[in-house]
Amino acid sequence: xxxxxxxxxxxxxxxxxxxxxxxxxxxxxxxxxxxxxxxxxxxxxxxxxxxxxxxxxxxxxxxxxxxxxxxxxxxxxxxxxxxxxxxxxx
Numbered sequence: 001x002x003x004x005x006x007x008x009x010x011x012x013x014x015x016x017x018x019x020x021x022x023x024x025x026x027x028x029x030x031x032x033x034x035x036x037x038x039x040x041x042x043x044x045x046x047x048x049x050x051x052x053x054x055x056x057x058x059x060x061x062x063x064x065x066x067x068x069x070x071x072x073x074x075x076x077x078x079x080x081x082x083x084x085x086x087x088x089x090x
Contacts, residue, residue: 065071
């Protein structure tokens with residue numbers, strides 16, 4: 001093997017190694033960006049879930065209030081309903 005041939009082989013190996021390292025760094029960079037984006041999406045969804053759970057709890061409390069006897073009686077009196085056997089003037 002001549003000196004020139006050996007130099008070409010070493011240069012080709014160095015170029016191939018450099019290309020390999022650059023490609024691996026590009027893949028790692030892409031994966032890091034993707035992980036960051038997905039973590040941001042997860043955080044947003046978790047915030048939405050917490051918000052909807054709070055809204056659900058609040059609506060559950062409202063439902064319990066609207067189904068309570070106190071509210072129903074108040075609304076009945078508001079619209080002038082009476083109990084059976086009760087006189088209109090009371």
